[in-house]
Amino acid sequence: MFRYIIRRVLISIPLLIAASFLCFGLTTFMGDPLGEWKLQRPRPPAEVAAAEHRAGTDKPFLERYKDWAVNFVQGDWGTNVGPGHGTADVKDKVLKASWVSARLVIGAELIALLIGVAIGVIGAVRQYSMFDYTATGFAFVMFSMPLFCLALMIKTLGIEFNNFLQDNGFGRWIRTAGPPNGGFNGSITDQIYQYTGAFILPTICLVMIQFAVYSRFQRASMLDVLNADYVRTAQAKGLSEARVIFRHAFRNALIPIATVFALNFGATISGAIITETVFGWQGMGQLLVQAVNDKEPYMVLGFLMITGVFIIFANLIADVMYAVLDPRIRLD
């Protein structure tokens, strides 16, 4: 097991290096970061040369990649290069933004997983019941639902709810513009109040989209298990229904969902980008959109590298978890 993990980590390293090359290619494909600046008005050649030197575009592609990679490994992820975009440090900004996003995403994913598993199990145990049909129908609608529309509607409902609270003599609890800049402060109840107010709407959005995926997978895997021979054996032995479902079926039905959870990470990042755009969070989504609009290559690279590392790591966890949960799977 330990040897397998070590080997998987070692395999991930060349993958990450190749991915970094691909990402660098992608950011080059974005175009000249100085293009717009040059077009605004004629610039003196010396100024252009200085700006190009700062952006690194005076060097050939491979040399630029080498410079960036060496600096990246040493912890210098570069800065914004476009004139007028400031000199924000990429590492600082990306890490800060990913922390903002992670707080939102991790909570939402866990809630979605819990709800999804519960609904999937009930749907499988009571197959073709009213509950099953309702859950299936709802999941179908959620699959077809554009996340940003859902987010916009939930945001509007949140504002309405705030108005309702205010009319009845309470404060405007729900925030629709991200967590407060100065962080949460005041007494512990104040902090909880602010925290839930800031997190509740985006969390609901992400949960509603993601739980549909989990509930469908959980229902399918639970149905598979419930039809297995050993479950019939357990029932034939005269075990109580609850014991059969929870001790024999449920635990085995969790195996596929564990990997789905880890492999779903990419979809989660995409979801977070859109949710953050709607709710104005200063997270990874906003960072990416801003950097793409500014054509800031190193900022985009920082984003891509963080994302790539997280996804490779999630895939690794998926593989390991699969092996841990199902001893029949041999790793070597």
Next chain:
Amino acid sequence: MTEFLSATAVGPGGAPAGGQDISGFDATEARKQWQVVIRRFMRHRLAVFGMGMFVFLLFVAFVGGAFWKHSYKTTEFPRYSSPSADHPFGTDLLGADMVAQVIRGLRFSLQIAITVALVSTFIGVVLGAIAGYKRGWVDAVISRFIDLVLVIPGLVIVVVMARSSFSNVAGQSGSNWLIVAMYLSFVFWLSIARVVRGMVLSLREKEFVEAARAMGGSTMRIVFRHILPNTVDVIIVNATLSVALAVLSEAAISFIGLGVRSPDTSLGLLINQNRNELNLHPWLFFIPFAFIVMVSLAVNFMGDGLRDALDPRQRRVRA
């Protein structure tokens, strides 16, 4: 399964009795396979409903504009008028008729989604089949490339490419919907190629492929006449479902402002333009939204019905 058996064993005229012309019965075998599929699809009520809705939406998108009384270019109506007999979907900020706008947005959305489905399926099938059949270093190169691109979420890749100089060049000539479709196709072919590769890998070891090879069939003939027809069901289902996914993805990137741009439009862009109207002029938001959901639901229903009809043994849930 029962209707499958009865439909193949008993033709329209019943089973051939002894002495009848057997060859005529055999000649209809191939067609009957498809009849079975169509019959099974037709019995799936939700799928037929989905297909009807999709055909209707296609009709509205591509032909409806010619029949509607107002042009999308006219902006002389009162601004922000609520839905009425003359403007069933109301008018927008500029005083343009929303029915015309939505028809045009729907046309671009469907155009992009269908292009994405066709292009990505074509690339995915060709590269997946080559990788699976050739194996060796060809397979290694294609598969590793797919693994590599999948490290970054598809939406992120499309967003990063969205402002490239390539799209700017196209932007000067006006329309950029085709560029958006190409970017989306670049992300979408990966999963289709993976699926096809896996199927080809197992099919190439089957006896009928060995027989074809023993009879001297060329590689092209074996792949296109013997192997790929056996993957057609999965390919069709995948292509159908990717239309729904493409509509949603296109809407999402257009909503962030990195997808389709004026003078082109799309349902996602319409929503982006009206995102702040949700309170005061809700129809400007809800009507394009309803159309996105309708397209996506119709295609999903249709895809599920197709999957059941083409391969009744498969009991997989959609991810």
